[in-house]
Amino acid sequence: MSTEGTVSFEGEPRTGRHRMLALDAARGLAVIGMIAINTGPRGDDSPLELLYRVPYGRASLLFVLLGGIGLSLMTRRSRLQRAPLPWAGLLWAGLLWRCALLMLGGLALQSLDHGVSVILQIYALLILFSLPLLRASGRSLLVVSGLSAVAGPPLWILVQAQTDGGFDRDPVSATDQIGEILTGIVITGPYPLIVWAAPFVFGLWLGRQKLSEATISTRLLIWGAAAAVGARLLSPVLVAMFGEPTSHLDWQRLFSAVAHSQMPLWLISGTGSAVFVLGLCLKIHTWSHPLASPLVYLGQLALTAYIGHLLILALIVRPGPDTLAQGVLATASTVAALMIFAWLWRQRFSRGPFEVLLRTPTLRRTTR
Template identity: 70%
Template sequence: MMALDAARGLAVIGMIAVNTGPRGDNGLLEMLYRVPYGRASLLFVLLGGIGISLMTRRARERQTPLPWGSLLWRCLLLLLGGLALQELDHDVAVILQIYGLLILLAIPLLKSSKRTLLLVMGLSALLGPVLWIATQPQIDGRVYRGPVSASEPPGEMLVGIVLTGPYPLLVWIAPFVLGVWLGRQQLTEPRVSTRLMIWGVSSAVGARLVSVLLVGVFGEPTSHIVWQRLFSAVAHSQMPLWLISGTGSAVFVLGVCLKIQTWSRSVWSPLIFLGQLALTAYVGHLVILAFVVRPGPETLGQGMIATTGTVAVLMVFAWLWRKRFTRGPLEMVLRAPKLQRRSR
């Protein structure tokens, strides 16, 4: 579905802009430039859930076994690949580790009812942040809170992925499972895209306004381990209002992409191809950051140039690759190898 490819391409572009930087400037232009911060990654995860749901539709509808081999293969590659990529000097929190484990956790839910999916999503969105805050006093100052890499002991990896890392599993289950639920809807129907746009913008704006109101009454949270933090809608705060607002933005973008009927035109080909090679493009931008861009950029202008250049290079590569192949290089690797029996 080209609309999903386009949305995936926008998610990749947003993550490239955020990861490239610069960071720390509070000027108006940089605030506009960093609009994808805390939103593009949620869109990426939401689309991942939709993709897994569509991938397993036949098994669900025909009541046949799930493609366990393919699913576990993806989990393993994304987990190990993400851990290895975190070792590069790109100054980015790689999202592939959590993406792989989200697929693993979602396997028991792939044949569950829609109501069960919504229940799991709601529990993650509301109770996940509460559990996150409740555990912080016990682990604060004892464990590393940065991105999870391959050089860490297994125990610290597990704690980092579930609790202390930039994408704690307790919280990020919610957008992924929502994606699994959305993958069961008739996304091609106009009324569905309209509802996604309405509910998406309502959630994005509404949660933000509620946060502003609560912070105005109770004040800004003074620490990451106080319950007052629950009122925050700051990007990547791991709190419910940010999760609802950011996921609402992702749902709105998805609805807009589904509403557009002109994706087949050649003018959109670079974006479509980039979305079809999303994993390759994501890994490619990490390599470009590590070996070409870093330690910069230092100014907003440099950041915009670096982002534009990176996106352009990846789009050209995707366009040239798709002229010859139907799947990207890393997308091919994601397909589980088929073991052929020897003929006797």
């Protein structure tokens, strides 16, 4: 879901339009990656399935990184013009509305039989967590992001150790108690805020950069690739030196780069991959071409597409797929259906059906 998929500002130059289309395209790629991983299957280690699972642990990080960028762009005017802070103005109410819908919607969607850990709940709390940071300096944002990446994983292990591994990382749903919901989203769930704040806050920082400049996109490509490859290669070296972890409570887990391990090397590598994809999308200057519009529109209707794929999984796909061929077919069919819907919808409407719900009239007046 786009925190700000197609926002535009009066008088924004053409380079600004290209930036937004590139962000939409990157968000569309993140949606496709999540659809592939959520559809499955998983479990086979054949070369083809390993290739199919490349987005695992990367697409969701790209999605969250783009969410931070979107929030940064959406609140840009308030920050640059030194307007009242969000909690002193109408923007605060709009963001609270957005968070409430994402939270309630995510909890409700988690109850469906799709077998997916819904990401909307952590998305909502990440926005709330970031509100005090909207006026923070760029250096402060990098410090917070770094602290989350470095201190979040040890804290995650420490909590597990103190509870004897008592939490099972299951996603929370509407049937859980409020305390369980908050604990699950912040620490014990599949997307713990103490760890996932890192890519989101880093996205806040990226949103302040001149992403339309060629030098910036080049740096994103270089540094993103270096982080993605470097952290991944460092992991087996450290494991060889210090040994394999023997349990979820073992501090040697900190050397793991396994996807969704919540460990620093995976976080750095996966976020590096996300930054690389973002830089690549910014380098491409043909997103306004009609042939690219299905991907761009899919990114602009990211929330609708995300909800749509959960419904398709729950009502049509599950309990399958059982083979890689079935998974590829189901993924391709789902993506094609959602792209067609997004293209048809955007011929008449500027906002997706669920995106409209996030954009209250109050929020629109504040951000233009």
